[in-house]
Amino acid sequence: xPARIRRLTNAEYDASVQQLLGTTAAPGADFPPDTRQxxxxxxxAQRVDPVLARALDASASALATAARPSFGALAPCADxxxxxxxxxxxxxxxxxxxxxxxxxxDDDRASLLALYEAGxxxxxxxxxxxxxxxxxxxxxxxxxxxEIGDGTVTDDVVTLxxxxxxxxxxxxxxxxxxxxxxxxRAADGTLDTPEGREAEVRRLFETEAGRARSVQIVREWLGIxxxxxxxxxxxxxxRFADVRDDMAQETNDFVREVLSTTPGTVSDFLGADWTVVSxxxxxxxxxxxxxxxxxxxxxxxxxxxxxxxxxxxxHETAPVLRGVAILRRVMCSDIELPTNLDVQIVPPxxxxxxxxxxxxxxxxxxxxxxxxxxxxxxxxFSFEQFDSMGAYRTMEDFKDSPxxxxxxTTVIDRGTDxxxxxxxSxxxxxxxxQSSAVRECFARQVFRSAAAEGQxxxxxxxxxxxxxxxxxxxxxxxxxxxxxxxxxxxxFTLRGAP
Amino acid sequence: xxSRSPSRxxxxxxxxxxxxxxxxxxxxxxxxxxxxxLVALPFVDMLADSxxxxxxxxxxxxxxxxxxxxxxxxxxxxxxxxxxxxFDLSFENCSLAPFDDAATYxxxxxxxxxxxxxxxxxxxxxxxxxxxxxxxGSRVSGKPSNxxxxxxxxxxxxxxxxxxxxxxxxAIGTDGxxxxxxxxxxxxxxxxxxxxxxxxxxxxxxxxxxVGNDPEAIAAAARQRALGNSVIDFVNGDINRLRGKxxxxxxxxxxxxxxxxxxxxxxxxxxxxxxxxTVPTKPNPAQFPSIKAYNGGExxxxxxxxxxxxxxxxxxxxxxxxxxxxxxxxxSYAGNPLGLPADNHGGVAHPYSAxxxxxxxxPGGPGDPATWLPLAQINRYNYGKIARLMQRLDEFGALExxxxxxxxxxxxxxxxxxxxxxxxxxxxxGGKFQMGRRLKMPADCPDTxxxxxxxxxxxxxxxxxxxxxxxxxxxxxxxxxxxxxPNPADTTGTLAGLV
Numbered sequence: 002x003p004a005r006i007r008r009l010t011n012a013e014y015d016a017s018v019q020q021l022l023g024t025t026a027a028p029g030a031d032f033p034p035d036t037r038q039x040x041x042x043x044x045x046a047q048r049v050d051p052v053l054a055r056a057l058d059a060s061a062s063a064l065a066t067a068a069r070p071s072f073g074a075l076a077p078c079a080d081x082x083x084x085x086x087x088x089x090x091x092x093x094x095x096x097x098x099x100x101x102x103x104x105x106x107d108d109d110r111a112s113l114l115a116l117y118e119a120g121x122x123x124x125x126x127x128x129x130x131x132x133x134x135x136x137x138x139x140x141x142x143x144x145x146x147x148e149i150g151d152g153t154v155t156d157d158v159v160t161l162x163x164x165x166x167x168x169x170x171x172x173x174x175x176x177x178x179x180x181x182x183x184x185x186r187a188a189d190g191t192l193d194t195p196e197g198r199e200a201e202v203r204r205l206f207e208t209e210a211g212r213a214r215s216v217q218i219v220r221e222w223l224g225i226x227x228x229x230x231x232x233x234x235x236x237x238x239x240r241f242a243d244v245r246d247d248m249a250q251e252t253n254d255f256v257r258e259v260l261s262t263t264p265g266t267v268s269d270f271l272g273a274d275w276t277v278v279s280x281x282x283x284x285x286x287x288x289x290x291x292x293x294x295x296x297x298x299x300x301x302x303x304x305x306x307x308x309x310x311x312x313x314x315x316h317e318t319a320p321v322l323r324g325v326a327i328l329r330r331v332m333c334s335d336i337e338l339p340t341n342l343d344v345q346i347v348p349p350x351x352x353x354x355x356x357x358x359x360x361x362x363x364x365x366x367x368x369x370x371x372x373x374x375x376x377x378x379x380x381x382f383s384f385e386q387f388d389s390m391g392a393y394r395t396m397e398d399f400k401d402s403p404x405x406x407x408x409x410t411t412v413i414d415r416g417t418d419x420x421x422x423x424x425x426s427x428x429x430x431x432x433x434x435q436s437s438a439v440r441e442c443f444a445r446q447v448f449r450s451a452a453a454e455g456q457x458x459x460x461x462x463x464x465x466x467x468x469x470x471x472x473x474x475x476x477x478x479x480x481x482x483x484x485x486x487x488x489x490x491x492x493f494t495l496r497g498a499p
Numbered sequence: 500x501x502s503r504s505p506s507r508x509x510x511x512x513x514x515x516x517x518x519x520x521x522x523x524x525x526x527x528x529x530x531x532x533x534x535x536x537l538v539a540l541p542f543v544d545m546l547a548d549s550x551x552x553x554x555x556x557x558x559x560x561x562x563x564x565x566x567x568x569x570x571x572x573x574x575x576x577x578x579x580x581x582x583x584x585x586f587d588l589s590f591e592n593c594s595l596a597p598f599d600d601a602a603t604y605x606x607x608x609x610x611x612x613x614x615x616x617x618x619x620x621x622x623x624x625x626x627x628x629x630x631x632x633x634x635x636g637s638r639v640s641g642k643p644s645n646x647x648x649x650x651x652x653x654x655x656x657x658x659x660x661x662x663x664x665x666x667x668x669x670a671i672g673t674d675g676x677x678x679x680x681x682x683x684x685x686x687x688x689x690x691x692x693x694x695x696x697x698x699x700x701x702x703x704x705x706x707x708x709x710v711g712n713d714p715e716a717i718a719a720a721a722r723q724r725a726l727g728n729s730v731i732d733f734v735n736g737d738i739n740r741l742r743g744k745x746x747x748x749x750x751x752x753x754x755x756x757x758x759x760x761x762x763x764x765x766x767x768x769x770x771x772x773x774x775x776x777t778v779p780t781k782p783n784p785a786q787f788p789s790i791k792a793y794n795g796g797e798x799x800x801x802x803x804x805x806x807x808x809x810x811x812x813x814x815x816x817x818x819x820x821x822x823x824x825x826x827x828x829x830x831s832y833a834g835n836p837l838g839l840p841a842d843n844h845g846g847v848a849h850p851y852s853a854x855x856x857x858x859x860x861x862p863g864g865p866g867d868p869a870t871w872l873p874l875a876q877i878n879r880y881n882y883g884k885i886a887r888l889m890q891r892l893d894e895f896g897a898l899e900x901x902x903x904x905x906x907x908x909x910x911x912x913x914x915x916x917x918x919x920x921x922x923x924x925x926x927x928x929g930g931k932f933q934m935g936r937r938l939k940m941p942a943d944c945p946d947t948x949x950x951x952x953x954x955x956x957x958x959x960x961x962x963x964x965x966x967x968x969x970x971x972x973x974x975x976x977x978x979x980x981x982x983x984x985p986n987p988a989d990t991t992g993t994l995a996g997l998v
Contacts, residue, residue: 004749005746006749006752034692037676046689048689048752048755048756049752050689050755055762058763108740109737112733112737113733119726119729120726132726132729136729136733139734140734141737141753141756145741145752152744230675230794232831234845234846236833316846317845456641498746
């Protein structure tokens with residue numbers, strides 16, 4: 002991958018200012034949304050556009066002002082009348098190094114001191130410190146992760162510095178700046194070795210921040226982070242608004258439970274016959290109780306509320322969206338958009354004498370549509386036992402006409418390694434969970450989520466795939482082992498010279 | 500490797516490399532900056548009741564507007580008795596009626612619009628992603644390939660450089676960056692974020708302007724400006740040092756960052772304009788407890804839209820900005836004032852069953868008139884907001900010097916068709932276009948091939964690229980092509996019959 006800089010995502014920004022200033026504020030939540038690449042927020046395409054620049058200055062200004070009560074600890078100064086400049090220099094050294102995730106150079110110090118003086122001139126020491134904080138939080142040293150090495154180029158390759166590796170590793174695995182332990186490993190050279198990096202990945206993966214980051218990776222993999230912005234027609238799905246947040250919570254709790262109690266492989270994520278739900282969501286699922294519950298009719302993430310609701314229309318199910326999501330996200334199969342094929346899209350018109358499945362089956366009859374829809378629809382139709390918010394059903398209801406029985410049986414016959422007949426989406430999910438093609442796709446997706454090269458990553462994916470292929474079988478599908486494989490590799494520590 | 504490489508397809512006429520900002524790297528003296536300006540007066544006087552009045556030489560302003568759910572053509576297209584310059588907007592359920600409704604909007608704006616039939620959005624994408632094509636004229640694959648017209652005019656041509664805000668992107672309800680929800684794009688089709696909170700829109704245009712006549716407040720404001728400039732100088736210096744250590748792709752990121760800082764810097768610059776200008780009342784957030792779609796924002800869309808319209812009109816009139824986009828929303832909530840189904844998309848747009856007038860030549864029956872009316876109501880509602888914008892601009896003396904371009908992403912929404920998209924120009928357009936007309940483009944496909952694809956030799960449609968070229972030329976741009984399409988004929992030339 003090329004030597005590069007990558008702007009912090011909004012979530013990484015929040016985690017970084019929280020660690021730096023000890024605040025609980027999360028101003029990034031109100032920033033313009035992150036640009037996504039392949040669905041992932043961690044990518045090199047993030048920019049600072051005028052709206053964000055304004056938001057960053059407002060945020061930095063507010064955070065710096067709010068930090069004033071803690072200047073005594075953050076920027077102590079025994080005598081501001083005589084030694085203010087020395088105190089400021091000392092603060093700049095300690096604070097700047099933590100904010101930039103690397104030691105300061107002379108230019109850094111000089112420009113920060115000039116900023117201090119601009120703030121303190123005609124005002125106070127504290128005013129100067131406040132302005133330094135406001136500036137640091139908008140500096141490229143803080144806002145961008147740099148992967149550019151120390152300027153030494155060998156055979157067109159640069160080796161990342163220990164501090165860069167520490168930052169890359171920390172943000173990849175925990176979404177936060179390095180902790181003291183990791184900085185110590187950077188300082189003592191441990192991160193120069195694959196084994197040293199592996200130990201740190203394994204340590205950080207088990208931390209609370211590591212768990213939160215794993216949840217984020219899984220959510221972005223399936224696109225189910227969008228559950229928080231999913232809406233349903235309240236006249237059709239009256240209960241949805243009340244359980245939407247519970248569905249987001251279910252993903253969080255489920256992923257953590259998988260990582261704590263199983264090998265944490267894609268087979269576990271997609272094939273678990275249990276889930277973790279609130280009592281309100283359990284009621285929607287026709288389950289009794291709350292917490293971890295057996296759910297043999299609701300196998301894995303694909304049969305949980307977040308996936309079924311995100312890939313559902315506001316007023317009816319969306320077999321096509323569900324099928325396409327599995328093809329694209331789970332199978333890494335790039336299905337063409339119909340418009341690229343000059344196929345006119347005609348959404349099936351409402352017809353209360355037909356089920357959704359019967360209406361959407363029209364695709365298979367049109368030769369222009371059938372080629373793709375024969376791949377999409379058999380996957381999507383198997384979920385028809387769940388309505389558009391994931392509630393179990395045997396009948397499809399209509400407003401002014403009799404209910405009709407739903408059909409969730411399906412036959413997969415596309416040359417996949419899970420071809421076969423299935424009675425329901427849970428049977429299908431159990432088979433998908435064991436697919437080696439799906440496992441290979443999962444490794445590709447995890448690489449994308451961490452490598453941050455976004456739409457440019459195809460070539461690097463092949464390099465990663467080659468080394469992934471050498472892993473022992475029991476590691477190939479495990480989230481942690483895939484991340485370890487990346488962190489140990491040259492892809493992680495070497496960059497093409499600028 | 501670099502995202503700036505020119506497209507293989509036909510692209511903007513202006514070489515992309517000339518669009519890069521160039522920076523004088525000299526750093527301002529902090530102390531000089533701090534010491535000056537302490538006694539200068541703010542340019543806005545809140546007590547003044549005067550408003551900016553149109554001068555003959557007012558610079559031309561542009562507002563690009565999106566409205567959702569296509570069009571009920573039956574209530575929109577020209578009637579048999581209409582001519583180009585003599586037409587009726589007052590027939591029953593005409594969705595363009597707000598432009599001839601003096602009782603509601605103060606006067607008739609019939610002579611300040613051009614409604615154009617038969618425009619095609621060549622997105623080659625699902626109708627829902629086609630909002631991205633409206634101002635880019637680009638095919639859409641995840642994103643468009645080139646920047647949008649507002650950015651071309653404001654940034655590339657530099658027509659926004661002299662104003663406090665070079666360009667603004669406002670929206671109702673959705674702050675997402677997906678192509679279906681974004682009108683404004685930077686270089687390479689990078690989506691630009693939108694402001695959906697009326698308070699933030701107010702702050703963008705007017706924050707820091709009003710300091711009254713209190714000397715202490717004036718001094719404090721001057722210090723705030725000086726501190727802001729010091730921070731910008733500092734960040735500028737750091738970015739330029741980093742810029743020297745990275746390759747071209749990364750330099751492009753930093754160049755954009757520098758451009759953004761220049762925009763931010765305007766916030767800390769005193770306005771030197773002599774125009775008098777009334778600052779609108781800051782919106783009260785209690786009027787809209789929630790602003791985001793799907794998080795309970797919908798009940799407040801109507802009030803949010805009105806606030807955005809009023810703030811935008813005043814900002815334009817004050818010459819705080821000359822370029823803006825406005826992304827309108829529907830009214831998808833139970834109990835909406837139009838009495839429509841809570842799900843406008845599923846309950847109004849999809850069931851639309853067109854007559855031959857609205858079905859793009861698709862063979863079919865007479866359609867279902869009961870499905871036309873709800874969609875026409877949505878169209879009329881959105882046109883009402885555009886009429887309100889015109890009314891406000893008119894009150895502030897800025898309508899004559901403004902050009903509004905409004906479009907939906909689709910024509911027939913049940914087909915998700917990007918053909919025959921409802922297209923409206925509005926405002927005085929600085930006299931560049933003869934307003935007060937209805938235009939109808941020739942049929943896009945011959946009767947023998949009514950579904951002809953955009954790439955077919957039979958295709959004779961009017962891509963909106965030509966409209967974008969016409970608008971760009973009205974702003975003085977010396978280009979004759981805009982957008983990214985495989986066939987250069989689609990991107991080249993002005994819209995026939997417009998001028």
